[in-house]
Structures are given as C-alpha cells and as structure tokens.
Amino acid sequence: MKMSPLHQEFVLHFGEMGSRWGINRTVGQIYALLFLSADPLNAEQITEALGISRSNTSMGLKELQAWRLVRMKHVPGDRKDHFTTPDDLWEIVRILIDERKKREIDPTLSKLRALEMQGPAGDDYSEARISELREMIEMMTEFYDEMSRLETERLVKLMTYGSRIAGLIDRVGSYVPSPGKQ
Incomplete structure (x- = not known):
C-alpha cells in the first residue's frame, strides 16, 4: 500500500503525538493509517504501509481494540481480518474521553475517597486539599456524565453556544433581583 504525502505526514504526526497521549508511536501510526483509509485494511497491509513488524502490528491492533477505537470488519471474499475506525468523529471522541476517564479519572477518584475514609x-x-480535589473531580465527572447522555446534534449545538452561555452566566451572576421579586 502506497501512502500519499498527506497520508504520510498525518500518520507520522499521530505517531509523534501518541507518546504524548500515553500510547506508543506505532499504535498512533496504526490508528492514523486506519482513520484515513477509505477501506478496511488487513494486518499485512498495515505492516507493509508502515514498515513495521507483523508482531508490532498485531500488538498495536489489540491495544486499539481494547480502547474500542478499531473494529474488525469482514470483507466479502477475503478470509483475513480487516480493521477500520468508527466513521462518526463524535463517537471516536466519546470513546476516547470514556476510556481515559476509566483509566485515569476513576482510579484517582477512588483513591481520594479511600483517603478520606481513613x-x-x-x-x-x-485533608482539606484532598477533599477539595475529590469534590472538583466529582463535579467534573457529573458534568461529563450529563454531556455524554446528550445526542450528538444537541451536544454540537451546546458547544457552538459555548461563549454565549459563558456570557449568560456572567449576566445572571451579576443580576440582583428587586426586593420582593425572588
């Protein structure tokens, strides 16, 4: 499989960013390759396109499947496993946030609660700082839970109103009701 210069640059960038996101370079490159591929790819195609070992490809695909970012897809007439990413960008973002929450936020929140229980x-x-941090993380988690339940269209609309909502909050916060009008 021959990659275009655009493809190559995107794949290389995702590989570099992978280490900053807590995944290795190869996993980032595999994901980027599959993300830009119009058709599902099999492991041999991925290995060839990226110039990596078959075992690296296999391990990278397993990690991406564990994150739910890559899915197997059957290609009629071909017995090999093929892989693709979700088509919906919002689904990808929701998966990433959910998986990071499970791996990073939830264990921290559990630890903070356990420390308070001692x-x-x-x-x-x-003790006050631990309590303050737990309360903040719980508030953010509750907000995330509410946002994750919104349909994509409503979430996008909410996000496009972001600065307007902040302005509204500022105005409401400075509003002082007249006596007797509460």
Whole structure:
C-alpha cells in the first residue's frame, strides 16, 4: 500500500503525538493509517504501509481494540481480518474521553475517597486539599456524565453556544433581583 504525502505526514504526526497521549508511536501510526483509509485494511497491509513488524502490528491492533477505537470488519471474499475506525468523529471522541476517564479519572477518584475514609490524620491542610480535589473531580465527572447522555446534534449545538452561555452566566451572576421579586 502506497501512502500519499498527506497520508504520510498525518500518520507520522499521530505517531509523534501518541507518546504524548500515553500510547506508543506505532499504535498512533496504526490508528492514523486506519482513520484515513477509505477501506478496511488487513494486518499485512498495515505492516507493509508502515514498515513495521507483523508482531508490532498485531500488538498495536489489540491495544486499539481494547480502547474500542478499531473494529474488525469482514470483507466479502477475503478470509483475513480487516480493521477500520468508527466513521462518526463524535463517537471516536466519546470513546476516547470514556476510556481515559476509566483509566485515569476513576482510579484517582477512588483513591481520594479511600483517603478520606481513613478518617482524620492530623494534617488538616492536606485533608482539606484532598477533599477539595475529590469534590472538583466529582463535579467534573457529573458534568461529563450529563454531556455524554446528550445526542450528538444537541451536544454540537451546546458547544457552538459555548461563549454565549459563558456570557449568560456572567449576566445572571451579576443580576440582583428587586426586593420582593425572588
């Protein structure tokens, strides 16, 4: 499989960014290749296009499947497994956020709760900071849960109104009701 210069640049960039996102370069490149591919690709095609070993391809595909970012797709007349990414960009973003929440936010929240359950440790400042952090993460998690339940169209609409909503909050926050009108 021959990649266009546009394809190559995108794949290389995703590989570089992968390490910043907590995945290795090869996994990022595999995902980028599949993301831009109009047709599902089999492992041999991925291996050839990226110039990586078959075992790297296999491990990368398994990791991407564990993240739910890559799916197997049957190609009629071909017995090999083919792989593709979800077509809906919003679905991809939702999966990424959900998976990162499971791997990073949820364990941290559990640890903060466990630390609070231990009871007073005689370090009021640290205890208060832990409690404050837990409360903030819980608030963000609740907000995420609400947003994740919105249909894509409503979420997009909400996001496009972002700065207007912030302005509205500012106006409501400065509103002082007249006596007797509460």
